[in-house]
Amino acid sequence: MTAEDTVPTRLRQAPSWLLGQASIHGHRLVTEHFASADARGYHYRLLAALQEFGPASQAALGRCTGVDRSDVVAALNELADKKFIERSPDPADRRRNIVTITSAGTDHLEHLTGVLTQIQDALLAPLSAAEREQLTHLLTRIVDHHTSRH
Amino acid sequence: MTAEDTVPTRLRQAPSWLLGQASIHGHRLVTEHFASADARGYHYRLLAALQEFGPASQAALGRCTGVDRSDVVAALNELADKKFIERSPDPADRRRNIVTITSAGTDHLEHLTGVLTQIQDALLAPLSAAEREQLTHLLTRIVDHHTSRH
DNA sequence: ACACCAACATTGGTGCGGCCAACGATAGCA
DNA sequence: TGCTATCGTTGGCCGCACCAATGTTGGTGT
Numbered sequence: 001m002t003a004e005d006t007v008p009t010r011l012r013q014a015p016s017w018l019l020g021q022a023s024i025h026g027h028r029l030v031t032e033h034f035a036s037a038d039a040r041g042y043h044y045r046l047l048a049a050l051q052e053f054g055p056a057s058q059a060a061l062g063r064c065t066g067v068d069r070s071d072v073v074a075a076l077n078e079l080a081d082k083k084f085i086e087r088s089p090d091p092a093d094r095r096r097n098i099v100t101i102t103s104a105g106t107d108h109l110e111h112l113t114g115v116l117t118q119i120q121d122a123l124l125a126p127l128s129a130a131e132r133e134q135l136t137h138l139l140t141r142i143v144d145h146h147t148s149r150h
Numbered sequence: 151m152t153a154e155d156t157v158p159t160r161l162r163q164a165p166s167w168l169l170g171q172a173s174i175h176g177h178r179l180v181t182e183h184f185a186s187a188d189a190r191g192y193h194y195r196l197l198a199a200l201q202e203f204g205p206a207s208q209a210a211l212g213r214c215t216g217v218d219r220s221d222v223v224a225a226l227n228e229l230a231d232k233k234f235i236e237r238s239p240d241p242a243d244r245r246r247n248i249v250t251i252t253s254a255g256t257d258h259l260e261h262l263t264g265v266l267t268q269i270q271d272a273l274l275a276p277l278s279a280a281e282r283e284q285l286t287h288l289l290t291r292i293v294d295h296h297t298s299r300h
Numbered sequence: 301a302c303a304c305c306a307a308c309a310t311t312g313g314t315g316c317g318g319c320c321a322a323c324g325a326t327a328g329c330a
Numbered sequence: 331t332g333c334t335a336t337c338g339t340t341g342g343c344c345g346c347a348c349c350a351a352t353g354t355t356g357g358t359g360t
Contacts, residue, residue: 005213008198010263015270015282016176018289021216023173024347025296026166031316040316048158059337063155066171068319073339095326095337113160120165126295131288132165138277138285139168145276146175174318181345190345209308218348223310245308245355 022123029119038082039112042067042075047084047109050101057096084108172273179269188232189262192217192225197234197259200251207246234258 011017027041034040045065050056053064062072076099079085084105090096101109124132161167177191184190195215200206203214212222226249229235234255240246251259274282 006203007214007216008195008202010198010202010266011195011215012290013286014266015286015289016173016180016266016273018286018293019169019173019176019273020346021293021297022289023166023169025292026169027316028347030166042317045158045161048160052158052160053156057337058339064157065161066157066318068317069337070320070339070341071317093327093337097338116160116164116166123166123169123296124292126291127288134284135288136163136165136168138281138288139165139172140162141276142175142274143168143171146172146273170317177345178318192346207308208310217346219308220310220312220349221346243308243356247309 026119026123029122030116033115033119034112037108037112037115039108042071043079043084044109044112044116046072046075046079047101047105047112050085050099051106051109055098055100057090058099059096061099079105082108176269176273179272180266183265183269184262187258187262187265189258192221193229193234194259194262194266196222196225196229197251197255197262200235200249201256201259205248205250207240208249209246211249229255232258 030041034044042065045067046061049061049065053060058072058076059069061067061076062069067075076085076087080087082104083102086100086102087097088100090098124135127135180191184194195217196211199211199215203210208222208226209219211217211226212219217225226235226237230237232254233252236250236252237247238250240248274285277285
């Protein structure tokens with residue numbers, strides 16, 4: 001086999017590749033651990049937003065979590081099935097649903113947050129505390145740049 | 151709207167979230183720019199491996215690029231349609247296909263590499279050269295940790 | 301020589317996550 | 331009054347990472 005299990009140099013040097021690979025490992029950790037808790041990424045995003053900002057419309061939830069409107073519907077259906085959120089019509093604007101997190105939902109969110117903390121530790125295992133902060137800072141700047149720039 | 155377009159703190163602080171978001175922006179850039187060149191990520195990975203390591207079997211290609219065997223088949227079909235690679239049976243091992251990059255394929259790879267360089271620049275725009283190196287280093291360590299650990 | 305297991309290419313299917321297009325209903329504004 | 335925008339919802343698409351099964355072929359142990 002001419003090609004050992006070595007990543008081609010062209011790839012290994014590209015930040016976009018490294019970013020993608022690192023994010024894949026993170027994503028796998030999240031998926032696996034969340035699956036054990038009968039959850040997935042979208043659930044956490046929505047619950048976190050509801051807990052922090054209080055009851056909100058589905059469109060607002062989608063906007064602040066970066067989840068598409070149509071995907072918000074599906075995720076909220078799943079969360080509603082598990083009694084983690086409740087939908088009620090907005091009396092002030094009959095187009096809107098007001099989404100509220102239940103106490104069971106808050107508990108679930110708290111649990112998932114714990115799980116997520118463990119995940120971060122597994123993901124960043126080879127890095128020191130200072131390096132983790134460095135990485136967070138660099139990534140934040142990239143993300144901010146690409147979101148504020150609309 | 152109680153929730154403005156602000157990302158919940160719980161998310162904003164999680165490195166896995168930042169990694170995912172940054173990788174999404176990178177991925178979008180790659181997808182868009184590569185689409186203009188009638189290519190996608192898998193194509194580049196495979197062509198890069200072929201160029202660097204020479205003719206190889208599909209299984210070997212999949213292993214060193216991190217692409218699943220079954221997905222290698224599909225991607226190579228696409229590349230073969232465009233005459234960028236050629237499949238020939240391995241006389242020494244009739245289970246194997248020997249995949250070879252054509253000169254058109256090399257040209258295409260070279261072109262895509264140029265495109266990719268531009269992408270890196272757009273992706274890391276807010277970072278200085280030193281910071282880019284820092285980021286690359288940190289990411290490399292994470293990726294290495296999660297791949298060498300099998 | 302034989303049985304057995306491992307590796308190969310291929311098919312087909314799953315799931316998540318990020319998208320887009322369209323629809324009917326409603327709100328706000330000209 | 332219309333025009334436009336927003337909202338929830340349905341349904342679909344694509345990329346990428348996976349898994350399972352199949353038939354073929356190689357290599358090994360006995």
